[in-house]
Every structure is written in C-alpha cells, then in structure tokens.
Amino acid sequence: MAMPGMFKYLLVSALFIELAAAATYIVGGPNGGWDMATNQQTWASSQSFRVGDNLVFQYSPSDDVAEVSIGEYDSCQASNPMQAYGGGLSLISLTSPGKRYFISSIPSHCSAGMKIAVDTLAGSSAAPAESPAVSAPITSLPLGFGFSPVPSVAPEISMSSPSEPHVPKPSPSRSESPVPGTSGLAAGVQGSEDSANSTPLSRSTTTLDSPDSSASRSWFPSGFGKSLSFVVMMFMAL
Structure with missing residues (x-):
C-alpha cells in the first residue's frame, strides 16, 4: 500500500x-x-x-x-x-x-x-544572472597571509648642478672654554696643524754645514721640524 x-x-x-x-x-x-x-x-x-x-x-x-x-x-x-x-x-x-x-x-x-x-x-520568474564584476588592477600586495602594502619609492632628485662638486658640510663642533695655562699650547698646536695641512709633503734638498763642506740629501718632509717641536712641547706640558 x-x-x-x-x-x-x-x-x-x-x-x-x-x-x-x-x-x-x-x-x-x-x-x-x-x-x-x-x-x-x-x-x-x-x-x-x-x-x-x-x-x-x-x-x-x-x-x-x-x-x-x-x-x-x-x-x-x-x-x-x-x-x-x-x-x-x-x-x-x-x-x-x-x-x-x-x-x-x-x-x-x-x-x-x-x-x-x-x-x-509575461516574463520569467528566474532571477537574471548578474554580470561578473570587473576586477581592478592590483597596485599593491594584499594585506594578510604575510603580505603588507609596498609603497612605491620616488627616485631622489639632486638639485645641484652636474658641474658642481659635492662639498660635504662640516659638522658643528662644540665651543669649549680654554683651560687656563693651555692657551699658548693650543695656539702652537693650531699653528702646527695649519702648517702641516697647508704644506704638501715633498722631497727637498737641504745643504748642511759640515767640517768637510760635503753636501748630503735629506729625505725628511717639509715641516718635519715643526712637527717634532710640537711633540716635544706636548711632552713638556705633561
């Protein structure tokens, strides 16, 4: 049944x-x-x-x-x-x-x-099929799954002329008060540094007075005596 x-x-x-x-x-x-x-x-x-x-x-x-x-x-x-x-x-x-x-x-x-x-x-009861959505182009990596947006980095543009050499700016130094009794030593040190920086190293021929009046060639750089004096003054100051 x-x-x-x-x-x-x-x-x-x-x-x-x-x-x-x-x-x-x-x-x-x-x-x-x-x-x-x-x-x-x-x-x-x-x-x-x-x-x-x-x-x-x-x-x-x-x-x-x-x-x-x-x-x-x-x-x-x-x-x-x-x-x-x-x-x-x-x-x-x-x-x-x-x-x-x-x-x-x-x-x-x-x-x-x-x-x-x-x-x-008239007409159909079936709902019309939706048109597929057009995906926008991907401009960055999606968030999640270990990714993070990667922004585009603009190239650095130098404003200096190509013919001008790049001169680094000196870093500002701290101004300190001179220690009493060391002003002369500081002046001597500064003068020695200026002389060493301004005088290029070169080989020069120096005539030394000797009993036999023979000439000898010195291979010491110019300004070596001043540098030696600076070292002696430093030891004396200590």
Missing part, C-alpha cells in the same frame, strides 16, 4: 529537480492539493505566475484535470476540453501569457470547488 505513495513522491521530486530553472507550483500546496477540500481560487490568487512556470496537479487516480474555455469553466461542463489529463499526477507548463482555465471533468467535483483560473504574466 505504501509503494504507490512512495513512487508518487519520488516522481514529484524528480520533476522538481528537472525543472529547477523555473518556478514550479503544486496546485493547492503546500497544505492541500487538487481536491474538493482545498480552496483553489484562494490559492491561485495568492500566487504570481509567469511564462516558463509549471503547475503540478496531484489528485486521486479516479479524478482528472481538464483545460477548458471560460464558458465551460463557468458552467463546469467539460464537453469539449482543450486538453485532458489523468493518472493522479499531471505537469502543465505555462508557455504563454494570459488566462487559462482548469476544472475537474466530473461536474459535481467542479461545482464543489475543483476549478482554477490561472493568470500568467
């Missing part, structure tokens, strides 16, 4: 999967069906049917569904139906806009409420 009901359930499920692209309505559902206990007109007025939708009629095998004209719909007489369906399960596709009328071919059942008028609107 349970097999026919199970078969009907599986068949309806297969129909739903096949027609997933369109809206499919179980007539009188979800709490009713194509029977006299369901108010078919109230159910139909609560729906919005569009071209491409489908109607599923579930009913007793002893009953049927007939598509008729408006005159036969009003009189509940299916003397010349446009289409007749039977077997307990019928699928009807709404392929064009406009009104269509369905009744039970049994006059007493039709008069008891097994009749429905379906108004199909």
Whole structure:
C-alpha cells in the first residue's frame, strides 16, 4: 500500500529537480492539493505566475484535470476540453501569457470547488544572472597571509648642478672654554696643524754645514721640524 505513495513522491521530486530553472507550483500546496477540500481560487490568487512556470496537479487516480474555455469553466461542463489529463499526477507548463482555465471533468467535483483560473504574466520568474564584476588592477600586495602594502619609492632628485662638486658640510663642533695655562699650547698646536695641512709633503734638498763642506740629501718632509717641536712641547706640558 505504501509503494504507490512512495513512487508518487519520488516522481514529484524528480520533476522538481528537472525543472529547477523555473518556478514550479503544486496546485493547492503546500497544505492541500487538487481536491474538493482545498480552496483553489484562494490559492491561485495568492500566487504570481509567469511564462516558463509549471503547475503540478496531484489528485486521486479516479479524478482528472481538464483545460477548458471560460464558458465551460463557468458552467463546469467539460464537453469539449482543450486538453485532458489523468493518472493522479499531471505537469502543465505555462508557455504563454494570459488566462487559462482548469476544472475537474466530473461536474459535481467542479461545482464543489475543483476549478482554477490561472493568470500568467509575461516574463520569467528566474532571477537574471548578474554580470561578473570587473576586477581592478592590483597596485599593491594584499594585506594578510604575510603580505603588507609596498609603497612605491620616488627616485631622489639632486638639485645641484652636474658641474658642481659635492662639498660635504662640516659638522658643528662644540665651543669649549680654554683651560687656563693651555692657551699658548693650543695656539702652537693650531699653528702646527695649519702648517702641516697647508704644506704638501715633498722631497727637498737641504745643504748642511759640515767640517768637510760635503753636501748630503735629506729625505725628511717639509715641516718635519715643526712637527717634532710640537711633540716635544706636548711632552713638556705633561
């Protein structure tokens, strides 16, 4: 006894999967069906049917569904139906806009409420597919997963002329008060440094007075005597 009901359930499920692209309505559902206990007109007025939708009629095998004209719909007489369906399960596709009328071919059942008028609107019930969004070009590495934005570094522009040599600026030195008694020593040191910095190292020939009046060549740099005097003065100051 349970097999026919199970078969009907599986068949309806297969129909739903096949027609997933369109809206499919179980007539009188979800709490009713194509029977006299369901108010078919109230159910139909609560729906919005569009071209491409489908109607599923579930009913007793002893009953049927007939598509008729408006005159036969009003009189509940299916003397010349446009289409007749039977077997307990019928699928009807709404392929064009406009009104269509369905009744039970049994006059007493039709008069008891097994009749429905379906108004199909133009257009499809399926939502239009959204156009894919265009991705903006990536200008920096994304945050997360160990990445961080890498800013672009502007090249350094030198404002000096190409012909001008680069002269480093001297760093400012701290001014200190001279220690009493060392002013002369500082002056001597400064003079020795100036002389050493201004006089280039060069080889010079110096004639030394000797008893035999012989000439000897000295290889000491110019200013060596002043530097030696500076060293002696430093030892004396200590």
